[in-house]
Amino acid sequence: MRFAHLLASRTRHxxxxxxxxxxxxxxxxxxxxxxxxxxxPASFPLDLIEDLCQRVMRQYGDQAFQYGLTEGFMPLRQxxxxxxxxxxxxxxxxxxxxxxxxQGVLDAIGKILISPGETVALESPTYLxxxxxxxxxxxxxxxxxxxxxxxxxEALERVLTENHVKFVYLVPTFQNPSGRTLPLERRQAIAxxxxxxxxxxxEDDPYSDLRYEGQALPPIKxxxxxxxxxxxxLSKVFAPGLRIxxxxxxxxxxxxxxxxxxxxxxxxxxxxxxxxxxxxEGGHLERHLPRILSLYKPRKETMLAAxxxxxxxxxxxxxxxxxxxxxxxxxxxxxxxxxxxxxVNRKVAFVPGHFFFAQSEKGLQTMRLNFTMPDxxxxxxxxxxxxxxxxxxxVRPQVLSSGGRKGRQDAPRAGVEVF
Amino acid sequence: MRFAHLLASRTRHxxxxxxxxxxxxxxxxxxxxxxxxxxxPASFPLDLIEDLCQRVMRQYGDQAFQYGLTEGFMPLRQxxxxxxxxxxxxxxxxxxxxxxxxQGVLDAIGKILISPGETVALESPTYLxxxxxxxxxxxxxxxxxxxxxxxxxEALERVLTENHVKFVYLVPTFQNPSGRTLPLERRQAIAxxxxxxxxxxxEDDPYSDLRYEGQALPPIKxxxxxxxxxxxxLSKVFAPGLRIxxxxxxxxxxxxxxxxxxxxxxxxxxxxxxxxxxxxEGGHLERHLPRILSLYKPRKETMLAAxxxxxxxxxxxxxxxxxxxxxxxxxxxxxxxxxxxxxVNRKVAFVPGHFFFAQSEKGLQTMRLNFTMPDxxxxxxxxxxxxxxxxxxxVRPQVLSSGGRKGRQDAPRAGVEVF
Numbered sequence: 001m002r003f004a005h006l007l008a009s010r011t012r013h014x015x016x017x018x019x020x021x022x023x024x025x026x027x028x029x030x031x032x033x034x035x036x037x038x039x040x041p042a043s044f045p046l047d048l049i050e051d052l053c054q055r056v057m058r059q060y061g062d063q064a065f066q067y068g069l070t071e072g073f074m075p076l077r078q079x080x081x082x083x084x085x086x087x088x089x090x091x092x093x094x095x096x097x098x099x100x101x102x103q104g105v106l107d108a109i110g111k112i113l114i115s116p117g118e119t120v121a122l123e124s125p126t127y128l129x130x131x132x133x134x135x136x137x138x139x140x141x142x143x144x145x146x147x148x149x150x151x152x153x154e155a156l157e158r159v160l161t162e163n164h165v166k167f168v169y170l171v172p173t174f175q176n177p178s179g180r181t182l183p184l185e186r187r188q189a190i191a192x193x194x195x196x197x198x199x200x201x202x203e204d205d206p207y208s209d210l211r212y213e214g215q216a217l218p219p220i221k222x223x224x225x226x227x228x229x230x231x232x233x234l235s236k237v238f239a240p241g242l243r244i245x246x247x248x249x250x251x252x253x254x255x256x257x258x259x260x261x262x263x264x265x266x267x268x269x270x271x272x273x274x275x276x277x278x279x280x281e282g283g284h285l286e287r288h289l290p291r292i293l294s295l296y297k298p299r300k301e302t303m304l305a306a307x308x309x310x311x312x313x314x315x316x317x318x319x320x321x322x323x324x325x326x327x328x329x330x331x332x333x334x335x336x337x338x339x340x341x342x343x344v345n346r347k348v349a350f351v352p353g354h355f356f357f358a359q360s361e362k363g364l365q366t367m368r369l370n371f372t373m374p375d376x377x378x379x380x381x382x383x384x385x386x387x388x389x390x391x392x393x394x395v396r397p398q399v400l401s402s403g404g405r406k407g408r409q410d411a412p413r414a415g416v417e418v419f
Numbered sequence: 420m421r422f423a424h425l426l427a428s429r430t431r432h433x434x435x436x437x438x439x440x441x442x443x444x445x446x447x448x449x450x451x452x453x454x455x456x457x458x459x460p461a462s463f464p465l466d467l468i469e470d471l472c473q474r475v476m477r478q479y480g481d482q483a484f485q486y487g488l489t490e491g492f493m494p495l496r497q498x499x500x501x502x503x504x505x506x507x508x509x510x511x512x513x514x515x516x517x518x519x520x521x522q523g524v525l526d527a528i529g530k531i532l533i534s535p536g537e538t539v540a541l542e543s544p545t546y547l548x549x550x551x552x553x554x555x556x557x558x559x560x561x562x563x564x565x566x567x568x569x570x571x572x573e574a575l576e577r578v579l580t581e582n583h584v585k586f587v588y589l590v591p592t593f594q595n596p597s598g599r600t601l602p603l604e605r606r607q608a609i610a611x612x613x614x615x616x617x618x619x620x621x622e623d624d625p626y627s628d629l630r631y632e633g634q635a636l637p638p639i640k641x642x643x644x645x646x647x648x649x650x651x652x653l654s655k656v657f658a659p660g661l662r663i664x665x666x667x668x669x670x671x672x673x674x675x676x677x678x679x680x681x682x683x684x685x686x687x688x689x690x691x692x693x694x695x696x697x698x699x700e701g702g703h704l705e706r707h708l709p710r711i712l713s714l715y716k717p718r719k720e721t722m723l724a725a726x727x728x729x730x731x732x733x734x735x736x737x738x739x740x741x742x743x744x745x746x747x748x749x750x751x752x753x754x755x756x757x758x759x760x761x762x763v764n765r766k767v768a769f770v771p772g773h774f775f776f777a778q779s780e781k782g783l784q785t786m787r788l789n790f791t792m793p794d795x796x797x798x799x800x801x802x803x804x805x806x807x808x809x810x811x812x813x814v815r816p817q818v819l820s821s822g823g824r825k826g827r828q829d830a831p832r833a834g835v836e837v838f
Contacts, residue, residue, distance in 0.1 A: 001617055001619075001645045001646055001669065002617070003619075003669060003671040006585060006619060007531060007675065008531060008533050009534045011530070011531045011532070011679075014675075014678055038485070039485075041480075041481035041482075044485075046476070046481060049484070053468075053472040057465070061460075061465065062461075064660060065661065066458075066460060066463075067457055067659045068660060100519055103682070103684050104683065107683045111427070111429070111430070111555060112426060112427060114427050115429070132682040133682045133683070135682070136530060137427070166425060167425070198421070200425060226420045227420055235486075239484035240484070240485060240486045241483060241484040241485050241486060241487060241688060241689030242484065242688055243519075243684060243686070250422060256426065260430075260555065263526055263551040263552045263554070263555060264519075264523065264526045264552070264683060265520055265523050265526070265662060265684065266520055266522050266548070266662070267662070269519075269660060269661055270660030270661075271661055271691065272691065
């Protein structure tokens with residue numbers, strides 16, 4: 001039977017993304033990967049899990065395994081409220097919606113807000129998972145100019161003035177992919193712009209708990225509560241495999257999100273929500289988070305030191321105070337796709353930065369490096385290898401389909417594809 | 420801030436469904452509910468869960484809490500293969516896609532296949548969760564005529580001939596809401612029609628394991644493998660709160676489903692998939708299923724006996740050999756919405772059948788009764804009460820917003836909304 005003619009018009013706009021192939025290559029045995037956006041397994045509170053399971057069984061019994069409310073498991077929603085208050089977002093459990101990872105919010109936002117051809121304003125570069133969630137709803141993307149501190153408020157104002165923008169999507173803290181963080185003045189300026197233009201911001205904040213130094217900054221949600229859908233996740237501070245995300249949205253938006261979520265997955269796993277509630281209620285996050293930070297901080301420092309030591313002097317990179325990524329920019333004309341091909345042959349993987357731009361011709365000279373998954377020794381070795389490749393300017397590029405990478409198509413599909 | 424103008428055109432087609440309100444009422448304390456589509460908590464293998472958790476921790480460690488492949492956790496996919504072979508669907512783990520409940524497949528099918536205005540062919544009545552998943556993609560619905568044995572093949576042929584049908588959606592076994600099961604000859608006839616018309620069937624099969632009597636029937640997937648996306652779930656035979664569904668689809672469709680699922684939730688909870696794998700691998704399903712059947716069979720028999728005893732002689736109902744529902748049809752002109760209002764005042768809830776028809780004027784004389792959640796005593800009492808209400812023909816209807824139901828809007832939103 002033929003199937004292509006059955007596809008919806010929106011599906012014809014989608015394509016199997018090349019980054020999935022990169023992440024599969026990156027997860028092959030023997031590769032040191034700076035490619036994924038994955039927490040270290042050592043960051044999971046495995047020693048707690050059996051206790052949490054027993055506590056959930058005792059406290060909730062069959063309720064933890066039954067169908068649940070689309071809005072989420074109330075004990076988890078209530079346990080998240082003080083956690084969010086610590087970030088300056090003061091709200092009650094009733095207003096918090098639990099989703100299947102923060103990806104679940106992004107999809108639902110796209111579904112309720114984007115008609116084909118309408119404009120979504122984005123950082124450039126931006127989080128690829130957001131593009132993946134929004135693109136099936138066929139938006140037009142307007143890129144907002146950024147510098148080393150993230151979105152420039154005057155650029156956002158221009159985009160809001162020149163376009164009928166449905167919503168703005170930003171990752172203000174330790175952005176994926178750039179590692180950049182918006183300073184306080186810019187957050188305040190953006191909050192003013194949202195109010196002045198009656199605009200809606202989707203503020204994606206998966207990384208702010210992963211701060212290794214410096215002062216915490218208020219989320220934009222706390223500066224313009226009525227204009228922001230705030231998205232969080234427990235994937236980076238508990239366990240990503242449990243798929244627990246959440247959002248705090250203005251009431252009308254929240255009601256639509258609930259209606260749409262019911263059609264997508266009815267609700268997020270009750271048992272996993274109950275485990276997360278037990279994790280938060282028991283004060284485990286506060287006790288465990290310092291262990292995560294002390295695992296990642298030296299990895300970040302090792303990466304920054306290695307970049308300093310091994311990369312040519314005409315390369316620049318972000319110096320994030322937290323998160324999971326460092327963003328590297330080569331001199332004009334450098335081609336990170338070429339560097340990538342050579343790196344993989346030498347058993348190092350990363351993600352060429354052009355994948356993170358909505359406009360395909362941008363970012364050819366950039367790369368995203370993850371420092372949470374590899375350990376310090378691997379990071380030092382991988383960056384040294386990248387430095388050697390960058391120094392070998394005269395070497396002709398070797399394409400993926402030749403030589404040692406021939407077997408790639410048949411390799412086991414063991415890779416985890418998280419951007 | 421105003422939000423209505425931000426909604427996508429597809430969202431304006433959606434509305435908060437009245438059935439959600441019914442299910443909330445049904446879950447109020449003191450109400451005997453025949454309304455939900457919910458397994459009895461006593462059907463969950465709670466005595467196994469701690470063991471399964473420990474086994475998963477031992478066997479997979481951090482892997483059970485890490486991000487996973489969008490396609491699903493391979494041990495679960497492999498454990499499902501022999502389970503499906505038992506139903507006549509012979510496939511390997513590689514071809515099985517794990518989803519967040521079967522709802523997750525329905526949403527993804529809608530997303531990849533339905534362009535606005537395109538035709539989806541459905542039973543009438545049909546599963547409401549499917550309408551909820553498909554409707555945001557703005558299809559046109561073509562209702563296929565049914566009788567007591569489900570879809571009439573000649574009616575399906577007419578719909579396929581007269582329309583450009585994107586896909587057909589059926590629940591062939593113990594259908595929700597009607598409890599009807601397609602006999603073998605019709606399954607074979609439908610398989611022939613799918614081949615002749617090069618048509619795609621979405622076969623939703625959540626209930627076939629819940630057979631209390633009679634002979635198992637082959638899924639249509641086994642009769643026309645290339646033309647069917649087969650959807651299953653562990654919600655009825657393990658635990659719905661874990662949100663584990665799956666599908667077996669022709670390869671091109673499967674590839675699109677994976678791409679779309681990645682944008683929706685990245686993947687289904689790894690831990691829950693590992694628990695489900697341990698449940699299947701350990702042979703627990705085979706051992707536990709008879710306990711579920713022996714819990715539900717007397718409830719079904721009690722309901723059928725009570726209907727016989729208490730309902731007026733001009734009422735008819737389905738006599739399912741399994742599943743969770745009995746479908747009742749009153750004489751022409753009867754109005755189950757009116758009966759519902761009176762029933763709630765007497766502390767009995769059910770779902771008026773018109774909710775399950777895509778065309779709003781249909782099914783006013785029908786009702787769906789669930790027999791898995793209430794126990795035998797409750798079932799007998801509830802049906803007797805319904806019989807009394809039906810006999811009181813002269814009593815004027817009392818509307819929900821008056822009298823004793825006044826407090827409804829402020830009642831706690833504790834209800835689980837599963838159709």
